[in-house]
Amino acid sequence: MKIRAAVARETHGPLSLESLEIDDPRADEILVRVVATGVCHTDIVVRDGMLPTPLPVVLGHEGAGVVERVGSAVTKVVPGDHVVMTFASCGGCPSCQDHAPSYCHAFFPKNFFAVRGDGSTALSSGDEVIHSHFFGQSSFATHAICDQRNIVKVPQDAPLELLGPLACGVQTGAGAVLNALRVGAGSSFAVFGTGSVGLSAVMAARVCGATTIVAVDMNNERLAFAKELGATHTLNPTNGDVTEAIMAITGHGLDYALDTTGLSQVIKGAVLSLAPRGSCGILGASAPGSEIVLDEVHFMSGGRRLIGIVEGEANPDTFIPMLIRLYQQGLFPFDKLVKFYPLEQINQAIADSESGITIKPIVRMEGGS
The missing domain is CATH 3.40.50.720 (NAD(P)-binding Rossmann-like Domain)
Known part of the structure; x- marks a missing residue:
């Protein structure tokens, strides 16, 4: 299917809004319609070539959205579920087996190499390969593909467009x-x-x-x-x-x-x-x-x-819902950190983050600030 995404094509350069093709989800994958995505310092570091993520790539790793399709092996979520996409982990190493996925032995390749485990990507522009699966999601886009390891189901009554930063920056602190x-x-x-x-x-x-x-x-x-x-x-x-x-x-x-x-x-x-x-x-x-x-x-x-x-040494499946409950109880007002931007202004959102004008930008896939 066709999606709209912000593509990083050159080091230090602006992201370009493009129409891309996204694969159908494989048996163990989930297609999410992205509602909003936080902008994180790590996105900027990668855009600027400080880590070996290949270009061109769709960045974004604080995505929140709605499940649209699931692969045949997926049991964790169903279409219509509200979700947050967080960091990727392997599920099989000693850290993952000990419920410590942030110390996954494969954390770096899983999150920064921007490919599936078999080296393929889920995104393309005609015959051109566009790297995907950044932090298991690449959510600077209207749709993203992730898997069961890095998707967290969240309550339907929580403000979905606000929740993306819980996946990384807020979770970390x-x-x-x-x-x-x-x-x-x-x-x-x-x-x-x-x-x-x-x-x-x-x-x-x-x-x-x-x-x-x-x-x-x-x-x-x-x-x-x-x-x-x-x-x-x-x-x-x-x-x-x-x-x-x-x-x-x-x-x-x-x-x-x-x-x-x-x-x-x-x-x-x-x-x-x-x-x-x-x-x-x-x-x-x-x-x-x-x-x-x-x-x-x-x-x-x-x-x-x-x-x-x-x-944040977090197990996201339990920690992100806990932060949501604290927010709903008025004890963790992280909404005071954020400012919303439409996808068309993603480069402005990044610039405002770099300059300190905005503490935590969130990019809405539809609608303005």
């Missing part, structure tokens, strides 16, 4: 707090960087009952917004030493810290801000091969921990 760090009631927590991931972490820390929640960023508007979402303190590094300020706030250091910047110096400062037995999670790296330098005596002698976290 909230899951880091709730699943990986397991921030406890009455504890102290700081997040370094207040984009959509960091602000999701702030909201999750509030849900956990953390009583000291510190947001660190160089953008004062974002810091003010973090306070609206639950931060008890905000710090701008341009105004003084952040570690000293955190020590003054807490008296002994943080129970938990989370870095969303991927910058080595920021990570070092976050670890220096930890109390004895404190834990710091990191969600990314500034570039492949980048290194973290720590004060070894400080790190070792206090029993401190540094943890790498992928996709």
Whole structure:
């Protein structure tokens, strides 16, 4: 069938809106009519050639939509179900078998190689191959194909066009707090960087009952917004030493810290801000091969921990519905992060994300903002 999609054809270049052909779903695949898709920093990184995803490709990995068709082997969903499409995993490795799909041994090829396991793609433009299955979906399109591993059924009464970011960015920040760090009631927590991931972490820390929640960023508007979402303190590094300020706030250091910047110096400062037995999670790296330098005596002698976290250490089948319930109860207002754009303005949505004008853009396949 014919679909409309935004195609990345050149490094750093704009996405082009094109009419493409999409395959019928195979026995283990699901065809989803995409309602809306979040724009994530990873889409931008891949567009800019920082990861080895082949071009031309349809990006997008925070898709929400309605199941249109299912393959003969699919039992998880049926046509008409409302769904969110999240990251892909293999289902057979030790991590997947242990319900830890974000640490799938095949995570990189499954999500970044933009092909099926047999090397084929589901998209084409005449005789030209267009790479598909980015994060198991390629949802910058009116339709996407995924499989049972990366589709999550969501309640019919939830606002479907809003839910895509739960698949990656929001899941990453909230899951880091709730699943990986397991921030406890009455504890102290700081997040370094207040984009959509960091602000999701702030909201999750509030849900956990953390009583000291510190947001660190160089953008004062974002810091003010973090306070609206639950931060008890905000710090701008341009105004003084952040570690000293955190020590003054807490008296002994943080129970938990989370870095969303991927910058080595920021990570070092976050670890220096930890109390004895404190834990710091990191969600990314500034570039492949980048290194973290720590004060070894400080790190070792206090029993401190540094943890790498992928996709919020979430099992999406259970975690995404939980976040939806928290949102519906008024406890996790992630809708305050978003701004909607029509598909025709996808490049503007990406530009606004890069500039910081919009915290979390969501692209609607139909309709405007």
